[in-house]
Each structure stands twice: as structure tokens, then as C-alpha cells.
Amino acid sequence: MNPATAPHDLVGIGIGPFNLSLAALAHPLTGLDAVFYDQRPAFHWHPGLLIDGARLQVPFLADLVTLADPTSHWTFLNYLKTRERLYPFYFSEHFHIQRTAYDAYCRWVSENLPTLRFGHQVDAVRFNPEHGVFEVDHTHLGPDGEAQALGRTHTKNLVLGIGTEPYVPDPLKPLVDTPGAPVLHAADYLDHRADLLTAGHVTVVGTGQSGAEIFLDLLRHRPAGRERLHWIGRTEAIAPMEYSKLGLEHFTPDYTRYFHALPENVRDRLVPAQWQLHKGVDADTLAALHDELYRHSLDGGWPDTVLTPGVRVRTAGRVATTQVELHLEHTEQNTRSRLTTDAVVLATGYRERPLDHLLAGLDPYLRRDNANRPRIDERFRLLLDPTVTTTGCHVYVQNAETHTHGVGAPDLGLAAWRSATILNTLTGTDPYPLPRRTAFTTFGLEQPRPHIPSAREATVLTPLADTL
Numbered sequence: 001m002n003p004a005t006a007p008h009d010l011v012g013i014g015i016g017p018f019n020l021s022l023a024a025l026a027h028p029l030t031g032l033d034a035v036f037y038d039q040r041p042a043f044h045w046h047p048g049l050l051i052d053g054a055r056l057q058v059p060f061l062a063d064l065v066t067l068a069d070p071t072s073h074w075t076f077l078n079y080l081k082t083r084e085r086l087y088p089f090y091f092s093e094h095f096h097i098q099r100t101a102y103d104a105y106c107r108w109v110s111e112n113l114p115t116l117r118f119g120h121q122v123d124a125v126r127f128n129p130e131h132g133v134f135e136v137d138h139t140h141l142g143p144d145g146e147a148q149a150l151g152r153t154h155t156k157n158l159v160l161g162i163g164t165e166p167y168v169p170d171p172l173k174p175l176v177d178t179p180g181a182p183v184l185h186a187a188d189y190l191d192h193r194a195d196l197l198t199a200g201h202v203t204v205v206g207t208g209q210s211g212a213e214i215f216l217d218l219l220r221h222r223p224a225g226r227e228r229l230h231w232i233g234r235t236e237a238i239a240p241m242e243y244s245k246l247g248l249e250h251f252t253p254d255y256t257r258y259f260h261a262l263p264e265n266v267r268d269r270l271v272p273a274q275w276q277l278h279k280g281v282d283a284d285t286l287a288a289l290h291d292e293l294y295r296h297s298l299d300g301g302w303p304d305t306v307l308t309p310g311v312r313v314r315t316a317g318r319v320a321t322t323q324v325e326l327h328l329e330h331t332e333q334n335t336r337s338r339l340t341t342d343a344v345v346l347a348t349g350y351r352e353r354p355l356d357h358l359l360a361g362l363d364p365y366l367r368r369d370n371a372n373r374p375r376i377d378e379r380f381r382l383l384l385d386p387t388v389t390t391t392g393c394h395v396y397v398q399n400a401e402t403h404t405h406g407v408g409a410p411d412l413g414l415a416a417w418r419s420a421t422i423l424n425t426l427t428g429t430d431p432y433p434l435p436r437r438t439a440f441t442t443f444g445l446e447q448p449r450p451h452i453p454s455a456r457e458a459t460v461l462t463p464l465a466d467t468l
Contacts, residue, residue, distance in 0.1 A: 007133045007154035010426060012036035012161060013122045013358070015043060017412060018398035019161030020106055021064040022419040023113050024074040029423065029431055035153070037138055039121035043110035045103045048187045054213050055096045057241070057282055058413045063102075064109060068416035068432045079105045119143075120151075125158065126361030132391035134158055157426055159396040162358065164350035164410070171315050171327075172205075172346060180321035186210045186347040197221050199343040200228060203326065206347030207233025207309050209241070212281040214345055216289050219305065224296045227304045230339060232311040232328065233347075241280030249439040250277055251408045253417050258443035259406035260378050264369055267403060274407050279349070316344075352400050362388075362395070369403075376404040379425045380418060396422050 010026070012019045015038035026034045061067060063076035072078075076097070080086045110116055124137040133154045140149040166185040168176055175183040182199075184192055186206070196202055196218060204215045215231045222229065242248075249255060259267060296303035308330075315327040319340060326339045355374060359366065367375045367383035374397075375383040382395040398418060402409040420432035 005154070006033075007131075007156055008033050008035055009155070010034040010157045010159060011134070011136050011153055011155040012159045013125075013136075014038055014161035014163055015040075015110065015116055015118065016161055016163040016399075017045060017064065017106060018163075018415050018418070019159060020109060020113075020116075021415040022159060022161070022398070022422060023115055024064045024072065024109055025068060025416070025419050025423055025432065027074070027113060027115065028072075029427065032423075032427065034115050035117060036115055037117050037120040037122050037136075039119070039141060041119050041141075041143065043107050043118070045106055046099070046187065047103070048190045049210060049213070050100050050103060050190065051213050051217050052100075054099045055094075055284075056099060056102055056412070057096070057209065058411065059095045060097045062411075062413040062415070063105065065416050065419075067413070068420035068434070074109050076102075076105050079108050082108070122358070124361055125358060127365060127388055127393065128154075129387065129391075132156075132393060134393060134395075156392055157394050157396065159398060159422060160355060160358070160400060161398040162353045162355075163399060165353050166346075167348050167351045168346055169205075169313060169348055171313050172344070175316055175318065175324060175344070176346075178318075180318050181324050181342050181344075183316075183324060183344040184346065186214055186345055187350075189214055189345060193217075196343055196345065201230070201340075201342045202228065202345065203230040203232065203324075203339065203341040203343070204345045204347055205232055205313060206349065207231065207235050207238050207281070208279045208347060208349060209281050209285065210349070211345075211347030212238070212285045212289060214347055215307075216285065216292060219289070219292050219296070219303075224299065225301060225304060227296065229305045230341065231305070231307045232313075233309055234312045234331070235275070235279075236310050236332070238286070238307065238309050239276055239280045240286055241282050242277045243282065246441060247277065249441045250274070250406070251411045251413050252438040253414070253434070254437060254439040254441070255443055256405050256408050256414065257378065260404055264371075267406070268371070271402060271407060278407050278411070352402065355397070355400060359395075371403075373403050374400075376401045380405075380422055381425070394426070396426075398422075 009032050012022060015036050019036055023036050026032055060076050065072040065074045080089050119141045121139045121141055122136060123139055126135050128135050133156060136153045136155060138151050138153065139147045140151060142148045166187045168185060172183060182192055182195060202218055204211050211231065211233060215229065218229055219227060293303055310332050311328050311330055313326050314329050317325055319325050323340050323342055324344055328339055329336050365385040365388050369375050376397060377383060380396050380401060382397060399410050408414045417434060420434055424430055424432055
């Protein structure tokens with residue numbers, strides 16, 4: 001490191017919605033020197049799933065900045081104003097916007113923030129104890145994706161926002177992207193949609209939101225009576241997402257703090273049990289599906305569709321190159337069968353990208369939990385050896401902390417709050433004052449009730465005694 005070159009205050013790795021939120025909130029902080037890298041040539045948000053009519057499952061207020069700073073230049077409403085679309089949006093009365101609108105909004109932000117560096121692939125991160133900084137090695141990529149130049153950046157703080165990656169179940173991995181009948185992840189659905197609409201028989205695997213949207217899109221555009229669609233998934237039911245107002249309080253800072261304070265074994269038990277909070281299907285999509293199935297039955301017959309939950313794919317293989325054979329098991333009946341199909345769409349969700357490869361150079365400094373996962377403190381910082389943190393260096397994470405912060409980690413509604421928490425911590429000031437209470441629910445008897453500045457103080461519960 002050249003001592004005459006001051007390190008950045010913050011380097012972000014990955015420019016998805018969460019680091020884009022951080023970059024937008026960091027932009028007006030004039031004393032903060034930040035830069036963000038992403039290997040992609042430009043911002044795009046799940047382009048393969050921008051199905052016509054599909055909507056976000058959070059209100060438009062869950063944009064990049066509003067819930068931390070509604071006066072920000074980078075709000076969704078200001079984006080509409082710059083496009084002269086504020087009045088049409090006002091009269092549309094849609095609280096939940098289309099995914100294509102959210103993608104366009106994020107691209108508008110990404111194209112106007114000066115701190116973003118697309119086409120830059122981060123190769124390695126290490127700590128330099130002599131200078132008390134992180135070293136970030138990166139490659140500048142050309143328009144064709146080929147390396148053009150190598151670079152090294154120094155920073156006091158890192159924030160990892162590398163996002164998630166499509167999850168493909170092990171039995172189907174050998175079939176993806178190989179010649180023959182298409183077997184593809186839902187992330188690539190729109191790229192293959194034309195072929196799927198003309199395929200003889202299509203199977204959708206996965207009964208969450210993406211599976212429902214893809215099955216509905218195929219159903220709408222295949223002829224009545226000749227739909228030839230299967231929809232299967234491991235969950236016991238095609239279940240609605242929990243969307244009651246009190247249920248949604250699991251996606252508040254209050255619940256996030258409560259969850260973080262729980263013992264590790266309790267957290268690990270809770271996350272899979274709460275699948276319906278974020279892996280179910282929204283009620284409007286379920287209603288639209290039923291309406292479409294009913295429409296296809298108006299000629300007096302049942303549509304040529306099979307919808308079966310509680311089914312897992314045990315193994316799979318190709319029949320010549322023209323078809324795929326799925327070996328299925330019904331978990332409740334303990335029965336097995338085979339399904340031959342002409343195309344498979346895997347709506348099997350996403351998983352957090354592992355941090356180990358990127359953080360290999362920091363591994364000696366990392367503190368891990370009983371399952372060998374990085375430990376993360378309440379303010380979204382990796383727990384590192386004091387030889388690093390006493391120099392003022394920290395590594396923050398975004399959407400890599402479900403195991404420590406709960407099911408709200410990937411939720412867009414917590415993006416602005418998490419970004420503001422990171423910036424408040426990093427700057428040691430309070431550029432974004434945050435609410436001390438965000439839920440009517442009090443999570444846990446022993447959690448102290450936050451003070452609410454009001455003439456009418458909340459009643460304090462008396463702890464229960466063990467004996468009378």
C-alpha cells in the first residue's frame with residue numbers, strides 16, 4: 001500500500017438491491033468515501049422472472065431508501081416523478097408494484113449513482129496488518145467479459161452483498177444445461193418461455209411463489225383441454241403465505257433484534273419452521289390460479305393439469321434426448337411413481353452464496369459458530385479477531401445472515417433499515433435516526449420494552465414468579 005494513498009472508508013462487493021440501498025443512503029454523506037463493485041455489466045434484478053403482471057410481495061414503500069429516509073432523492077416516488085408517472089401511479093391505487101417497475105426503478109438508481117463500478121470482478125480479500133486496512137484485488141472486465149486490467153483497492157470497511165444463487169436439487173443437477181429436453185431453473189424461465197409454451201408436456205417443480213407464477217403463466221397461454229402441465233413440490237400443501245398484519249411483524253427490526261439474541265440452537269430450529277412466512281404463495285396468485293383453472297374447465301371437462309404437493313424428486317434421468325423421467329416419492333403416502341415429461345422448470349428457490357471462497361484470505365481472523373458458519377453481530381458485522389477490529393476495520397454482510405438475524409434477512413422491507421444501521425455504525429454518528437420500536441408485538445418476556453416518548457407510558461409487565 002502506498003502510504004500517501006488514503007484507503008476508502010467503505011468498499012461494497014456486489015450491487016444487488018441491498019448494496020444498492022446502502023450506496024443510495026451513503027451518497028449524501030459527504031464525509032464518506034465509498035465505492036461498490038459488481039462483475040456484471042449493469043444492474044438487473046431476476047430478469048428471468050420478470051413475468052408480465054407479477055408483483056412484488058412487499059409494498060412500494062419497501063424501496064431502497066424510504067423506510068430510513070423518505071426525503072431521499074432515491075425513493076420510488078421520486079423515480080416516478082422524474083418519469084412524469086406520479087399521477088398515473090396515484091390513480092392506479094396499487095400498493096404492490098409490478099416486478100418490472102421495481103427493476104426499472106433500481107436500474108434508474110444504479111445508472112445515476114457515481115460510486116458504482118460495474119464490470120469489476122472482486123477476486124480476493126485480505127487484511128494487511130502493517131497498515132491496518134483490507135486489500136481488495138479486482139479485475140476490470142471488458143464488454144465481452146474478458147479481463148482488461150487488474151487492480152487493488154484498500155479500505156477500512158467492507159460490505160458483502162453478493163446475494164443468492166439458484167438452488168438445484170442434487171438429483172437434477174446432472175440434467176441442467178445439458179443437451180436434450182430442457183431442464184432449467186426458474187431464474188432462466190423467460191429465456192426459455194417460447195420453447196416451454198410449445199413443449200408437449202411441462203413439469204414445474206417447486207410449490208412456492210415462483211412455481212405458482214410460472215405454472216399460472218404457462219396455464220394462461222396453453223390451449224384449454226391440452227394444457228399438459230404437472231406442478232409438484234415438497235411442501236405438504238400449496239400453502240398461502242402468511243400475510244396477516246401481525247404476522248408481518250416478523251419482518252420488523254424488533255423481531256430481528258429478538259431473533260439475534262436467541263441461542264444458536266433455537267434460531268436453527270425456528271428458521272425452517274417459519275417457511276410459510278416467506279416461502280408460501282400470496283393469496284392473489286392462488287386466487288388467479290384457481291380462476292384460470294376454472295376458466296379452462298368451462299367447456300365441461302377438467303383441464304389437463306396435475307397439481308400435487310408433498311412430492312419429492314428422488315432421482316431423474318433422460319429418455320434418449322427428447323424427454324426426462326422423474327422418479328417421484330409422495331412423503332405422506334410413502335408411495336413412488338415415475339413421470340415422463342418434455343421439459344422441467346425448477347422453481348426450487350435460491351440459497352445464500354457461500355462467503356468462504358471470497359473470504360478465504362480472512363479465514364484466520366473469522367469467528368465461527370457450532371455449524372462452522374460466520375458469527376455476525378447485531379449490527380451486521382462479521383465477528384473477527386481483535387487484531388483486525390481494534391484497527392477500526394470491519395466486514396459487514398447483507399443477506400448472508402439468516403442464521404443469525406432470521407427470515408427477514410432477504411426481505412426487501414428491511415433493506416433500508418439494515419443499510420442505515422450499517423452507516424450509523426460505520427460513521428459513528430447518527431445520519432439516519434432509526435425508530436426504537438417497530439412492532440405492536442413484544443417478542444419474548446425477557447426482552448426489555450423500548451422506551452416510547454409519549455405522555456402515556458406503556459404498561460410494564462411484572463415477571464412471572466416460579467411459585468406463588
